[in-house]
Amino acid sequence: KKIVCLPGDGIGQEIMNSALQVMTVIADKYQLDLVTEEHDFGGAAIDNHGHPLPEATLAACQAADGILLGAIGGPQWEEAEVRPEQGLLALRKALNLYANIRPVTVPTATAHLSPLKPEIVTGADFVVVRELTGGIYFGEPRELNQEDALDTCTYTAAEIRRILRKGFEIAQGRRKLVTSVDKANVLATSKLWRKIAEEVASEFPDVTLEHHLVDSVAMKLIQEPTHFDVIITENLFGDILSDEASVIPGTLGILPSASHGVGGLSLYEPIHGSAPDIAGQNIANPVSMILSMAMMLRESFGWEAPASEVEETCYAVMAEGVLTGDLGGTTSTSEFVEAVIKKIQ
Amino acid sequence: KKIVCLPGDGIGQEIMNSALQVMTVIADKYQLDLVTEEHDFGGAAIDNHGHPLPEATLAACQAADGILLGAIGGPQWEEAEVRPEQGLLALRKALNLYANIRPVTVPTATAHLSPLKPEIVTGADFVVVRELTGGIYFGEPRELNQEDALDTCTYTAAEIRRILRKGFEIAQGRRKLVTSVDKANVLATSKLWRKIAEEVASEFPDVTLEHHLVDSVAMKLIQEPTHFDVIITENLFGDILSDEASVIPGTLGILPSASHGVGGLSLYEPIHGSAPDIAGQNIANPVSMILSMAMMLRESFGWEAPASEVEETCYAVMAEGVLTGDLGGTTSTSEFVEAVIKKIQ
Numbered sequence: 142k143k144i145v146c147l148p149g150d151g152i153g154q155e156i157m158n159s160a161l162q163v164m165t166v167i168a169d170k171y172q173l174d175l176v177t178e179e180h181d182f183g184g185a186a187i188d189n190h191g192h193p194l195p196e197a198t199l200a201a202c203q204a205a206d207g208i209l210l211g212a213i214g215g216p217q218w219e220e221a222e223v224r225p226e227q228g229l230l231a232l233r234k235a236l237n238l239y240a241n242i243r244p245v246t247v248p249t250a251t252a253h254l255s256p257l258k259p260e261i262v263t264g265a266d267f268v269v270v271r272e273l274t275g276g277i278y279f280g281e282p283r284e285l286n287q288e289d290a291l292d293t294c295t296y297t298a299a300e301i302r303r304i305l306r307k308g309f310e311i312a313q314g315r316r317k318l319v320t321s322v323d324k325a326n327v328l329a330t331s332k333l334w335r336k337i338a339e340e341v342a343s344e345f346p347d348v349t350l351e352h353h354l355v356d357s358v359a360m361k362l363i364q365e366p367t368h369f370d371v372i373i374t375e376n377l378f379g380d381i382l383s384d385e386a387s388v389i390p391g392t393l394g395i396l397p398s399a400s401h402g403v404g405g406l407s408l409y410e411p412i413h414g415s416a417p418d419i420a421g422q423n424i425a426n427p428v429s430m431i432l433s434m435a436m437m438l439r440e441s442f443g444w445e446a447p448a449s450e451v452e453e454t455c456y457a458v459m460a461e462g463v464l465t466g467d468l469g470g471t472t473s474t475s476e477f478v479e480a481v482i483k484k485i486q
Numbered sequence: 487k488k489i490v491c492l493p494g495d496g497i498g499q500e501i502m503n504s505a506l507q508v509m510t511v512i513a514d515k516y517q518l519d520l521v522t523e524e525h526d527f528g529g530a531a532i533d534n535h536g537h538p539l540p541e542a543t544l545a546a547c548q549a550a551d552g553i554l555l556g557a558i559g560g561p562q563w564e565e566a567e568v569r570p571e572q573g574l575l576a577l578r579k580a581l582n583l584y585a586n587i588r589p590v591t592v593p594t595a596t597a598h599l600s601p602l603k604p605e606i607v608t609g610a611d612f613v614v615v616r617e618l619t620g621g622i623y624f625g626e627p628r629e630l631n632q633e634d635a636l637d638t639c640t641y642t643a644a645e646i647r648r649i650l651r652k653g654f655e656i657a658q659g660r661r662k663l664v665t666s667v668d669k670a671n672v673l674a675t676s677k678l679w680r681k682i683a684e685e686v687a688s689e690f691p692d693v694t695l696e697h698h699l700v701d702s703v704a705m706k707l708i709q710e711p712t713h714f715d716v717i718i719t720e721n722l723f724g725d726i727l728s729d730e731a732s733v734i735p736g737t738l739g740i741l742p743s744a745s746h747g748v749g750g751l752s753l754y755e756p757i758h759g760s761a762p763d764i765a766g767q768n769i770a771n772p773v774s775m776i777l778s779m780a781m782m783l784r785e786s787f788g789w790e791a792p793a794s795e796v797e798e799t800c801y802a803v804m805a806e807g808v809l810t811g812d813l814g815g816t817t818s819t820s821e822f823v824e825a826v827i828k829k830i831q
């Protein structure tokens with residue numbers, strides 16, 4: 142299996158190295174045949190090639206079996222003409238990565254760090270399924286003038302159907318509750334979304350569908366996170382709600398994500414950013430990158446046992462109090478990785 | 487002063503009556519000259535007139551000095567052709583109610599009910615300023631077809647400037663920190679928003695401006711609500727973020743809101759909905775409606791002393807443990823109102 146690694150900017154390189162070290166060990170143990178290849182992406186690519194998504198990087202991704210992404214962005218590119226995020230949006234579009242999957246769980250080791258009360262967060266375990274290549278992120282026309290501006294939100298029935306189907310399939314392997322999120326009391330795209338959600342629900346008679354307005358979910362996520370199983374929503378709502386949901390476990394440092402394309406190619410990345418303020422200090426939490434790698438082993442290659450072992454080992458190491466700074470500990474990035482590797486061998 | 491009351495649906499009538507009883511008593515005490523006039527609006531108006539915003543209601547609002555709104559909507563109109571919300575959107579547009587102001591504070595009596603930890607919520611005190619007549623709520627074209635749908639988000643520089651100015655003015659009377667919220671890394675309307683925020687900031691040298699992306703604010707509101715003073719944002723982001731923020735005090739039942747128009751006419755309403763499940767049972771919390779009335783006394787009529795007395799009395803009564811069901815108490819709507827009135831007399 143050929144894996145393209147895009148470390149990106151800030152802490153991207155350190156956490157990518159961490160995940161690859163763990164991957165090498167688990168590959169040895171389970172005799173997995175994996176080769177990796179690193180490419181410039183994001184701010185680093187702007188500096189080296191003038192573009193956040195160089196052609197060579199895109200070509201390598203298209204030829205890969207799986208993609209690991211670290212994180213992109215930083216203050217030095219904030220005011221720039223071309224920005225790192227544009228590379229990410231272009232990559233999502235070019236690879237047709239339409240389904241962004243973000244599982245949110247609250248491991249015992251971090252529950253006390255949540256801004257929410259223990260009785261509210263305990264047992265929360267849900268997945269946010271975000272449409273990633275449509276909506277107002279990509280709709281045309283888009284206009285920016287001196288005196289006015291315009292963005293367009295568009296969806297086709299087919300785009301809505303495929304993301305809903307993806308979410309329903311995920312729900313079938315879980316508690317079988319789908320929360321479809323829209324703003325159908327105002328938006329035309331949401332009215333179409335709601336109609337198609339009903340249609341797709343009839344294909345999955347074992348799954349329960351509930352409709353919720355986006356403003357109401359923004360409340361309920363905090364009031365009662367344990368209610369949710371699979372939340373499915375469009376691009377912009379998913380951006381906001383998945384970030385909101387990510388505060389529930391008390392740290393962004395442990396949450397992985399997957400973005401699935403149409404042809405079976407997927408990209409895996411931590412949900413957190415490039416944290417330029419702590420880059421290069423060997424203190425970043427590598428867990429979300431390692432768990433993203435584990436997600437790839439399972440979801441792209443079907444290797445359930447090694448994926449589970451990586452995940453369980455990460456949680457076990459954290460439960461022993463081996464914690465990076467964001468979790469209130471003093472363990473360094475490399476020490477954490479060593480602890481994980483030692484347990485796996 | 488002529489006040490138009492729109493009780494609306496569900497608990498709307500009970501909480502409106504509560505607020506008007508308190509208003510009568512405070513008006514007596516301070517010799518305020520107030521007349522009220524009630525009109526159909528929302529679901530009730532659909533039933534009686536076939537339209538959620540009948541012409542007579544709109545005309546009365548246009549001739550008023552202030553408007554009080556209870557709440558609208560209910561399951562019986564959910565599948566209907568014309569829905570109660572359309573009346574609200576039409577009213578906002580017709581009266582040009584461009585500035586929706588939602589103060590969020592955490593009174594001692596409710597702090598323990600918050601889903602957030604006490605150390606996170608204690609001292610949180612901010613205002614969400616939401617643009618209410620532009621953006622994707624009203625942009626044209628809007629299209630709903632069998633196979634696709636489209637919504638348009640538009641803003642003019644003038645629309646953005648007036649809401650930002652309103653927010654900066656509010657900040658001047660507070661801690662002087664403005665958080666301007668956009669998605670400028672993706673949207674053209676947000677790029678224009680950010681540019682104008684910079685321009686408006688230069689008119690208010692005593693106020694500090696920070697820019698935040700909407701996804702990042704969705705996190706920070708929960709992680710560190712005490713950070714914020716005045717949050718200013720566009721219509722859709724404001725809808726989501728203000729609802730998210732409203733969970734911080736632990737109940738929606740105590741939060742008022744104001745929507746200011748261009749000609750000095752304003753509408754005041756609770757942020758919660760019509761709660762059809764508890765309507766007619768005399769158990770609804772009337773505090774947000776009473777506080778909305780107090781906001782009207784202050785902001786529309788400049789009557790600071792009576793407004794403060796109403797507010798302080800509500801908080802004092804709650805602090806004595808006189809609490810409705812949503813706050814964990816057993817006080818009825820009318821008992822709460824009696825307790826407030828007794829203290830004012």
Ligand SMILES: CC(C)[C@H](C(=O)O)[C@@H](O)C(=O)O
Nearest residue numbers: 226227229230380671672701
């Ligand atoms: C960087 C930005 C364009 C991106 C998005 O909004 O999709 C990010 O916030 C994310 O959620 O991956």
Ligand SMILES: CC(C)[C@H](C(=O)O)[C@@H](O)C(=O)O
Nearest residue numbers: 326327356571572574575725
């Ligand atoms: C009822 C609905 C159209 C409305 C909105 O989205 O503006 C409501 O959610 C609100 O926040 O006042």
